[in-house]
Amino acid sequence: xxxxxxxxxxxxxxxxxxxxxxxxxxxxxxxxxxxxxxxxxxxxxxxxxxxxxxxxxxxxxxxxxxxxxxxxxxxxxxxxxxxxxxxxxxxxxxxxxxxxxxxxxxxxxxxxxxxx
Numbered sequence: 125x126x127x128x129x130x131x132x133x134x135x136x137x138x139x140x141x142x143x144x145x146x147x148x149x150x151x152x153x154x155x156x157x158x159x160x161x162x163x164x165x166x167x168x169x170x171x172x173x174x175x176x177x178x179x180x181x182x183x184x185x186x187x188x189x190x191x192x193x194x195x196x197x198x199x200x201x202x203x204x205x206x207x208x209x210x211x212x213x214x215x216x217x218x219x220x221x222x223x224x225x226x227x228x229x230x231x232x233x234x235x236x237x238x239x240x
Contacts, residue, residue, distance in 0.1 A: 125174075125177055126174040135150075152184065153187060156188055156191050158191040159191070159193045160191065160193060162191070162192040162193075162194055162198070163194070163196055164197050165185070165196075165199070166223065167198070168181055168223070169181035169200075169201075169202050169203070170203045170207045171202055175208045176208065178202050185199065186200075196230070199226070203215075203219055
């Protein structure tokens with residue numbers, strides 16, 4: 125990935141066995157287990173993000189949707205008009221409103237529940 129080599133100093137490399145094991149331990153994707161009741165998740169990516177490619181949160185969300193035993197939603201939210209938190213202020217406000225609305229919905233806030 126474009127930003128991969130710049131991360132080696134901070135996170136480690138798969139070319140070193142000790143660092144590779146540490147990378148595995150911090151990798152949420154590889155620790156998803158089938159049949160676990162996972163909470164609601166919104167997996168977020170930016171279409172123009174050179175640091176976290178948009179396929180990564182998509183792959184994470186897909187695996188979590190397949191594996192979870194709960195009835196909680198697993199959503200993928202790709203910000204098509206931004207990258208790694210670099211965007212116009214009005215776009216940031218919109219994205220944050222979506223994220224907070226999701227959190228308020230899932231934590232049971234009465235103003236954010238689906239009306240029947």
